[in-house]
Amino acid sequence: MKLITHSGTFHCDDVLSTAMLKLIYPTAEVIRTRDEEIIKTGDIVYDVGRIYDVKTNRYDHHQRGFTKTFSDKYTNLCSSAGLVYMEFHEQLFLIFNLKRDNEFYERIYNEVYEEYFLGVDSVDNGVIHTSNYRIRSICEVVASFNIYDDEEKQSKRFLQAVELITIDLSNYLTKKIYFYLNDVTNLINLIKKSDNILISDNWVDKNDVVVYEKECNKDIKYIVLNKENKRIYAVPVSKDSFESKVPLKKEWRGLAGEELRKVSGIESAIFVHASGFTGGAVELDDALKMCNISLNDLSKENSI
Structure with a gap:
């Protein structure tokens, strides 16, 4: 040949x-x-x-x-x-x-x-x-x-x-x-049963969520990886975008450890990135709380 x-x-x-x-x-x-x-x-x-x-x-x-x-x-x-x-x-x-x-x-x-x-x-x-x-x-x-x-x-x-x-x-x-x-089949099933927050025991790519949520008529705001430490990822507005639909709460951004726990009142909070696109907590309930507080914050801003 x-x-x-x-x-x-x-x-x-x-x-x-x-x-x-x-x-x-x-x-x-x-x-x-x-x-x-x-x-x-x-x-x-x-x-x-x-x-x-x-x-x-x-x-x-x-x-x-x-x-x-x-x-x-x-x-x-x-x-x-x-x-x-x-x-x-x-x-x-x-x-x-x-x-x-x-x-x-x-x-x-x-x-x-x-x-x-x-x-x-x-x-x-x-x-x-x-x-x-x-x-x-x-x-x-x-x-x-x-x-x-x-x-x-x-x-x-x-x-x-x-x-x-x-x-x-x-x-x-x-x-x-x-x-x-x-x-892909598992991801589609996760998206279908999720509302604002998708919880997964395995790695999920934000861009894949952006693609498949549209096909499932969903609007996922956060991905929470349910591993030893619970990692939060804000879903971007579009594939490959750096802009998050709902970044984590503004007052938390760039904080970590005791300072973040004091400001947020969330006992096991670990960190929030300066842009708010990711963060983490030790406990799943606290990671979900971080997501929901951030969502409620946005709702209050939009209602003003």
């Missing part, structure tokens, strides 16, 4: 495509070239060759007239990463024990594209994400592996970048698929 992509400067899309394909075909040979005769010999060719043709396993996006997007939902064109993902996702997911007949398969397929591949496709096609601050992206991390004066060293750097992205992609898919195979 020959996997062929271009030589020279590499980007996140060809690195990510290689990482995927090497997970699926671990013994495959990776060849980096722009020689058209060698390119013709490839079993799978991506990000080079100026051809997009699934039947012959050609996945380039640089040619004139290319218009492929992941779905009608998106206007951003695919890079080689999106194209390879679209064609090989079933084989990729099988490595992580996700089969096509899983009830959440299409949801996972779409979420993985939006969360992991869309950004890579967009950057490679020159679509710039704007905000009032910069987060170092996976594409920038890959770009930093490039050197420009020695093709032999460059090929080694390419494989190093592939190794890094393989680890990251594997970690991401392991966590994502495990959630859907093992945790």
Whole structure:
């Protein structure tokens, strides 16, 4: 099996495509070239060759007239990463024990594209994400592996970048698929039987609550983890937001230990974060009391 992509400067899309394909075909040979005769010999060719043709396993996006997007939902064109993902996702997911007949398969397929591949496709096609601050992206991390004066060293750097992205992609898919195979049904049941406060003996991701509470017609304000110390998390207003629906009580924020217990009157209170997005108590009743007092405080503010 020959996997062929271009030589020279590499980007996140060809690195990510290689990482995927090497997970699926671990013994495959990776060849980096722009020689058209060698390119013709490839079993799978991506990000080079100026051809997009699934039947012959050609996945380039640089040619004139290319218009492929992941779905009608998106206007951003695919890079080689999106194209390879679209064609090989079933084989990729099988490595992580996700089969096509899983009830959440299409949801996972779409979420993985939006969360992991869309950004890579967009950057490679020159679509710039704007905000009032910069987060170092996976594409920038890959770009930093490039050197420009020695093709032999460059090929080694390419494989190093592939190794890094393989680890990251594997970690991401392991966590994502495990959630859907093992945790999602329990989370939905917890949300359905909860009102303002969701109590769980196991870890619950705030972002997952934001997604599934809407589908359950619920409006969860807090998550309380019922472990040795009871940890409180305020649910954000939207997925990945830093703004909480109802932060813990303003007068408690930034306090801990005896000072917090004195101000709050809650005997086992441990701390409240300065922003109010999280806090904790030793006893479950006290953790719930912290949530309910904060909720009542907000109700009083809104009624003024």
